[in-house]
Every structure is written in structure tokens, then in C-alpha cells.
Amino acid sequence: MKKAMLIANPSSGKEEARKYMDSVMEVLSSLGYEGTVCETVKEGDATRFAEQACEKKYDAVVSMGGDGTLNETISGLAEKDHKPTLGIIPLGTVNDFARALSIPMEPEEAIEMLRDADKRMVDIGKVNDQYFMNIIALGGIAEATFGVSVEQKTKLGPLAYMIEGFKTIKEKEPFDVKLKHEQGEWEGEAFLVLLALTNSVGGFEKIAPQAKVNDGKLHCFIVKNVSIVKLVSVVTSLAKGEMEEDENVEYITTSEVEFSSSKDLIANVDGDEGDHVPLAIQVLERHIPVFVSNTNQ
Numbered sequence: 563m564k565k566a567m568l569i570a571n572p573s574s575g576k577e578e579a580r581k582y583m584d585s586v587m588e589v590l591s592s593l594g595y596e597g598t599v600c601e602t603v604k605e606g607d608a609t610r611f612a613e614q615a616c617e618k619k620y621d622a623v624v625s626m627g628g629d630g631t632l633n634e635t636i637s638g639l640a641e642k643d644h645k646p647t648l649g650i651i652p653l654g655t656v657n658d659f660a661r662a663l664s665i666p667m668e669p670e671e672a673i674e675m676l677r678d679a680d681k682r683m684v685d686i687g688k689v690n691d692q693y694f695m696n697i698i699a700l701g702g703i704a705e706a707t708f709g710v711s712v713e714q715k716t717k718l719g720p721l722a723y724m725i726e727g728f729k730t731i732k733e734k735e736p737f738d739v740k741l742k743h744e745q746g747e748w749e750g751e752a753f754l755v756l757l758a759l760t761n762s763v764g765g766f767e768k769i770a771p772q773a774k775v776n777d778g779k780l781h782c783f784i785v786k787n788v789s790i791v792k793l794v795s796v797v798t799s800l801a802k803g804e805m806e807e808d809e810n811v812e813y814i815t816t817s818e819v820e821f822s823s824s825k826d827l828i829a830n831v832d833g834d835e836g837d838h839v840p841l842a843i844q845v846l847e848r849h850i851p852v853f854v855s856n857t858n859q
């Protein structure tokens with residue numbers, strides 16, 4: 563019999579995981595899986611459960627929670643030879659990876675989708691020793707979001723990130739950047755650097771509209787140190803999904819990046835605090851098998 567593990571974080575989003583567990587198990591059982599439920603209690607649990615699922619040769623792992631739980635689950639799968647196919651039931655405030663994969667935002671619909679889902683190999687990224695699914699951001703805006711409390715996130719959703727970020731525009735602090743990529747090197751002063759794997763960042767799906775979940779590429783946007791007036795133009799380009807054409811933004815696609823700065827920047831990795839610079843970043847192309855809608859191209 564096929565084996566499936568449900569990794570559920572009862573604290574994610576509006577704390578609804580327990581409400582949906584039975585429906586997930588019912589769908590898995592109807593698909594011929596013998597299901598096991600693993601509830602997370604603390605940080606690191608989802609990674610440990612996912613590692614066990616690989617070692618015990620499970621066929622599927624369903625991650626039910628927010629991007630934090632999903633990131634931990636993917637980290638558990640990333641280095642294993644046998645990888646169960648990953649199902650995603652989004653319960654978080656943002657759910658960027660699920661958005662990028664066109665997985666329904668309504669938990670009931672995401673659960674139903676598993677019934678006749680296709681399997682697709684998708685990219686993930688590695689920054690130093692940590693895995694990521696969506697984006698690395700560097701600069702004042704990126705660091706400001708570390709201050710968003712869990713309560714604020716639950717109440718305000720994706721907006722909380724944006725508000726915190728844009729508060730820092732008035733304290734515009736540029737930094738020097740050295741970015742080595744596949745085709746060469748970019749050096750200069752920047753205000754914000756975004757290295758996106760997918761098109762959905764902070765719940766906003768226009769940052770890198772051209773980014774595909776399996777293109778093997780990082781889409782790098784360096785917002786140069788320009789005047790506030792020009793920064794407003796960047797924000798407009800961003801809203802239109804045209805950042806790559808903005809003259810105040812350097813746009814580079816690459817599968818590897820070495821990022822350094824003389825300033826002690828802290829990377830924002832998928833919305834959370836990551837390593838200090840320097841960073842070595844690579845795309846692991848088509849690395850994780852994921853259940854997606856059978857209408858998803």
C-alpha cells in the first residue's frame with residue numbers, strides 16, 4: 563500500500579489545521595494511501611518529519627500550514643535521494659509558493675485538487691546552508707519586515723509586510739553590492755536587491771512575472787541607489803510587473819549568485835531572517851516533486 567504523511571502546523575495562519583485534517587486523510591485514503599498525521603509543536607518538527615518520510619520511503623508528504631511550515635518540509639526533502647511527492651494545503655497568511663504553483667488558496671479546494679493532481683518537478687534554492695522557495699531580499703525594506711509580529715501577520719495578512727517595508731523608504735539607506743553571476747559581475751550602490759525564484763512575493767504576483775517554478779533561474783532585481791522620485795517610478799513599475807524594464811533597476815537572470823557587501827546586511831529568506839552576507843546562492847533545478855492541478859501548465 564502507498565504511504566502518505568500529513569505534516570500539519572496547528573498554529574499556522576488562522577489556526578485551522580485541525581479543522582481540515584480529516585478531509586485530507588479522507589482524500590488520501592480514497593487515493594489508496596495509508597496516511598499518518600504528524601502535528602508540529604515547534605520549529606524544526608516539519609523538517610524532521612519530512613526526513614523520516616524520505617527514510618521510510620513514503621510516497622507522498624502533505625504540508626498543511628504557512629510558508630514557514632512548507633519551507634521546513636522542503637528542507638527535510640531537499641537532500642534525500644528518495645523524495646515523496648509534496649502536497650501543499652495553504653493555511654498561512656501569504657502562501658507564496660502555493661500561489662506560484664496555482665494551488666487554490668481555499669484549503670477545501672486545495673484538498674480536493676489532490677484527487678486528480680499531476681506531479682511536477684519544481685525548483686528550490688539554496689543560500690549558504692539553508693533552503694528557500696521564493697525569494698531572498700536584501701536592504702532596509704527587507705530587514706524591516708523582521709519586525710512584523712505574528713499577531714500583526716495574522717490580522718493584516720500580506721499587507722503587514724508591505725507596510726513595514728515601505729515605512730523604511732524615508733530612511734533610505736543605500737549599500738554597496740558585488741554580485742557575481744553566470745555571465746559576469748555587477749558592482750554598484752543599491753537600495754534593495756531581490757533574488758526571486760518564483761513570481762509570487764509577499765502575496766503579490768507581479769514582482770517577477772516571467773519567473774517560472776521550473777526554469778532553473780534566479781531573477782535578480784537590483785534597485786539602484788537613485789533619488790526618491792525615481793524610487794517612486796520603481797514602485798510603479800513593480801505594481802505593473804515591469805520592473806525588469808525600469809532603468810533604475812538592473813535585471814539579471816542566473817542559476818548561481820555570489821553576493822557580498824561591505825555593509826553587514828541580513829538576508830530576508832522567504833520572509834524570515836536568514837544569514838548575514840556574504841551569500842552563496844544556487845538554484846536546484848527541478849528538485850522537488852509537487853502535486854499540482856492537472857489544468858496547470
Ligand SMILES: Nc1ncnc2c1ncn2[C@@H]1O[C@H](COP(=O)(O)OP(=O)(O)OP(=O)(O)O)[C@@H](O)[C@H]1O
Binds near residue numbers: 571574576604605657
Ligand atoms: N504547534 C506550534 N505552535 C507554534 N509554532 C509552531 C508550531 N509548530 C510549528 N511552529 C512554528 O511556526 C512557524 C510558522 O509557521 P507557518 O509559517 O506555517 O505559519 P504562519 O506564520 O501563520 O504563516 P506565514 O508564514 O504564511 O505567515 C514554523 O516555522 C514553526 O517553526
